[in-house]
Amino acid sequence: MATANTPRKILVTSALPYANxxxxxxxxxxxxxxxxxxxxxxxxxxxxHYVCADDxxxxxxxxxxxxxxxxxEALIDGVxxxxxxxxxxxxxxxxxxxxxxxxxxxxxSESIYKKLKANGKIxxxxxxxxxxxxxxxxxxxxxxxxxxxxxxxxxxxxxxxEVCGATYNPTELINAYSAVxxxxxxxxxxxxxxxxxxxxxxxxxxxxxxxxxxxxxxNKMGEWFENGLNDWDxxxxxxxxxxxxxxAPGKYFYVWxxxxxxxxxxxxxxxxxxxxxxxxxWSNDSKTELYHFIGKDILYFHALFWPATLEFSGHRxxxxxxxxxxxxxxxxxxxxxxxxxxxxxxxxxxxxxxxYLRYYYAAKINSTMEDIDLSLDDFVARVNSDLVGKYINIAxxxxxxxxxxxxxxxxxxxxxxxxxxxxxSAQTIAENYEIREYGKALREIMRLADAANGFVAEKAPWVxxxxxxxxAVLQQVCSDALEMFRLLTLYxxxxxxxxAENIEKFLxxxxxxxxxxxxxxxxxxxxxxxxxLITRIDPKLIETMTEAxxxxxxxxxxxxxxxxxxxxxxxxxxxxxxxxxxxxxxIDDFTKVDLRIAKIVSAEHVExxxxxxxxxxxxxxDKPRQVFAGIKSAYDPATLIGRLTVMVxxxxxxxxxxxxxxxxxxxxxxxxxxxxxxxxxxxxxxxxRVK
RNA sequence: GGUGAUGUAGCUCAGCUGGUUAGAGCACAGGAUUCAUAAUCCUGGGGUCGAGGGUUCAAGUCCCUCUUUCACCA
Numbered sequence: 001m002a003t004a005n006t007p008r009k010i011l012v013t014s015a016l017p018y019a020n021x022x023x024x025x026x027x028x029x030x031x032x033x034x035x036x037x038x039x040x041x042x043x044x045x046x047x048x049h050y051v052c053a054d055d056x057x058x059x060x061x062x063x064x065x066x067x068x069x070x071x072x073e074a075l076i077d078g079v080x081x082x083x084x085x086x087x088x089x090x091x092x093x094x095x096x097x098x099x100x101x102x103x104x105x106x107x108x109s110e111s112i113y114k115k116l117k118a119n120g121k122i123x124x125x126x127x128x129x130x131x132x133x134x135x136x137x138x139x140x141x142x143x144x145x146x147x148x149x150x151x152x153x154x155x156x157x158x159x160x161x162e163v164c165g166a167t168y169n170p171t172e173l174i175n176a177y178s179a180v181x182x183x184x185x186x187x188x189x190x191x192x193x194x195x196x197x198x199x200x201x202x203x204x205x206x207x208x209x210x211x212x213x214x215x216x217x218x219n220k221m222g223e224w225f226e227n228g229l230n231d232w233d234x235x236x237x238x239x240x241x242x243x244x245x246x247x248a249p250g251k252y253f254y255v256w257x258x259x260x261x262x263x264x265x266x267x268x269x270x271x272x273x274x275x276x277x278x279x280x281x282w283s284n285d286s287k288t289e290l291y292h293f294i295g296k297d298i299l300y301f302h303a304l305f306w307p308a309t310l311e312f313s314g315h316r317x318x319x320x321x322x323x324x325x326x327x328x329x330x331x332x333x334x335x336x337x338x339x340x341x342x343x344x345x346x347x348x349x350x351x352x353x354x355x356y357l358r359y360y361y362a363a364k365i366n367s368t369m370e371d372i373d374l375s376l377d378d379f380v381a382r383v384n385s386d387l388v389g390k391y392i393n394i395a396x397x398x399x400x401x402x403x404x405x406x407x408x409x410x411x412x413x414x415x416x417x418x419x420x421x422x423x424x425s426a427q428t429i430a431e432n433y434e435i436r437e438y439g440k441a442l443r444e445i446m447r448l449a450d451a452a453n454g455f456v457a458e459k460a461p462w463v464x465x466x467x468x469x470x471x472a473v474l475q476q477v478c479s480d481a482l483e484m485f486r487l488l489t490l491y492x493x494x495x496x497x498x499x500a501e502n503i504e505k506f507l508x509x510x511x512x513x514x515x516x517x518x519x520x521x522x523x524x525x526x527x528x529x530x531x532x533l534i535t536r537i538d539p540k541l542i543e544t545m546t547e548a549x550x551x552x553x554x555x556x557x558x559x560x561x562x563x564x565x566x567x568x569x570x571x572x573x574x575x576x577x578x579x580x581x582x583x584x585x586x587i588d589d590f591t592k593v594d595l596r597i598a599k600i601v602s603a604e605h606v607e608x609x610x611x612x613x614x615x616x617x618x619x620x621x622d623k624p625r626q627v628f629a630g631i632k633s634a635y636d637p638a639t640l641i642g643r644l645t646v647m648v649x650x651x652x653x654x655x656x657x658x659x660x661x662x663x664x665x666x667x668x669x670x671x672x673x674x675x676x677x678x679x680x681x682x683x684x685x686x687x688x689r690v691k
Numbered sequence: 692g693g694u695g696a697u698g699u700a701g702c703u704c705a706g707c708u709g710g711u712u713a714g715a716g717c718a719c720a721g722g723a724u725u726c727a728u729a730a731u732c733c734u735g736g737g738g739u740c741g742a743g744g745g746u747u748c749a750a751g752u753c754c755c756u757c758u759u760u761c762a763c764c765a
Binding site for chain 1: 693694695696697702703704705715716717718723724725726727728730731732733760761762763764765
């Protein structure tokens with residue numbers, strides 16, 4: 001723990017989001033995780049700079065701008081504004097949010113490259129690559145498509161097959177074509193620049209095993225050393241949106257070279273604004289601390305290329321890399337068809353309060369690379385129960401007495417067993433924040449909130465309030481409870497900064513920092529009137545949000561070209577899942593549908609309905625089902641009675657204008673004609689399962 | 692295909708170096724209470740710890756095989 005007299009100097013980064021898409025709930029895991037840590041460190045009195053930037057270079061940005069008929073600069077400008085607005089509304093408090101397409105980054109990238117070159121770490125090599133003869137550009141693997149050489153699935157990407165999972169070289173694809181122009185790519189030689197990573201092996205072996213990585217991350221890195229490190233291709237040919245390599249016309253830095261340098265550039269930009277000393281944080285002998293929060297998908301960029309780049313260009317290396325897992329929603333990958341691919345903006349539009357999500361994520365976040373699950377039902381239950389029912393309730397149930405009976409004035413001093421217990425946990429909670437075990441910290445805080453509520457229940461101030469001459473006791477009990485509430489607010493402040501601010505106003509106290517644990521609500525202190533500080537989440541909001549995020553897959557049949565770079569990996573992988581999902585369902589998905597042979601017991605017209613017939617269907621249950629079917633145009637009710645057909649028996653009953661519909665009858669139709677209802681072959685009897 | 696992770700009550704998760712009847716919150720059931728945003732307090736039911744082998748006096752915890760889910764493969 002930091003001691004009060006020597007504040008630590010810490011530079012913190014989150015991974016740079018790619019300027020090719022919107023921020024979604026998956027991204028936010030990382031920014032919220034980092035922001036909590038930064039806020040905690042600042043509360044401890046440490047000097048912390050939290051910087052980030054948009055990652056703006058590469059082929060996907062170039063092509064998208066072209067498609068939209070604007071310059072890449074205009075594209076990334078718009079995205080920058082959007083990203084920054086999303087982050088600020090989620091209370092992610094960057095000290096600087098910059099761009100990789102900035103003068104500081106150009107200058108730093110060039111100078112680092114020159115130092116690497118001077119240190120003999122740059123080589124050139126002629127390689128053969130696929131080239132789009134129509135578009136006149138070299139194609140990254142992800143922009144070449146064709147038939148999988150193993151399973152012969154069509155339209156697979158140049159590096160791996162989404163259907164059978166095989167990985168291969170783009171040269172192995174059958175009938176390859178360019179995803180950009182559709183033309184058959186030709187092979188063409190080109191000179192590329194390489195960073196001689198192979199010469200950095202010993203340095204990296206030591207570095208990755210020196211406590212800079214989580215255990216499982218270090219294990220993962222181990223596999224790279226088993227086969228020996230290859231040199232890293234750091235150049236791309238024009239046309240490319242990025243920085244041109246000095247003395248190499250037509251050659252550009254690969255986006256992954258200048259992206260992490262973007263951390264430095266953003267900080268340099270901050271230094272200029274605030275008069276900070278850049279070298280104090282980045283020189284080889286820096287005494288400051290540097291931490292990168294990243295997703296597990298981009299571990300090797302940060303644990304291999306990046307430290308090697310820093311080492312051989314004469315800079316300090318990261319103190320530690322903190323990799324986290326991915327987000328699943330309701331236990332599965334985020335999905336557009338299920339409406340769980342939720343953007344930051346959509347959450348803000350529907351649920352509004354960002355602190356609910358911050359709290360829920362914090363309750364799940366730990367120091368490992370395990371994935372975390374956003375279970376939407378659990379989200380509602382947990383936030384309502386923990387934040388409203390337990391925590392806020394402490395103030396809500398005691399402040400009234402203080403305001404009404406004592407004009408807001410608290411007891412002269414505060415001291416009891418539970419307050420002391422809560423104070424004693426400060427160290428444990430701080431340690432858990434420090435090591436990014438937020439879930440553990442919050443569990444402890446909620447345990448203390450339970451203790452506070454137990455204290456109030458035991459003292460029963462509502463009973464004391466009715467006893468004559470017990471005013472001082474009543475005042476004491478409620479003051480004690482509010483002191484507990486103050487301490488819990490302090491502990492929760494890194495997670496819930498806005499709520500904490502409102503509570504500071506309510507309690508009429510100065511901004512809480514970690515050493516506020518040692519003080520307490522003092523003599524003759526007067527609080528303000530209590531107003532509701534937070535409202536419960538209405539589960540309907542969640543439903544509306546997922547409905548609003550559901551996308552019709554047919555409407556988006558043409559998937560976007562995949563990114564060659566991995567900042568956008570979250571989106572990439574979700575998009576992949578989407579493709580597979582559109583083409584196949586699992587047998588489990590199918591068996592969820594309970595199809596039954598049904599006998600049409602009666603059929604009649606529905607007064608006032610243009611398309612509907614009211615059917616009564618017998619599937620062998622006690623009572624026949626009432627179903628409204630849109631088949632009036634094709635069938636005379638009289639001819640239907642007595643027929644067997646197929647119905648979906650476990651469709652959720654739906655209230656319609658004309659009554660309750662308890663199932664669905666299957667029928668075929670298209671523009672040519674229909675609907676045509678189905679009939680089973682002779683032998684099928686009512687109630688039989690169709691499978 | 693290879694590699695690293697992962698699978699514990701209905702749900703979300705704790706379980707450190709193997710050691711008494713496997714824990715918490717939510718949900719559920721019963722009781723108490725009414726200060727509080729139907730919040731709170733007490734009590735209770737509920738798990739063959741992914742599957743199968745093995746090591747050990749003793750395994751959720753170690754080893755092997757299989758399997759689920761996630762990620763990475765320059």
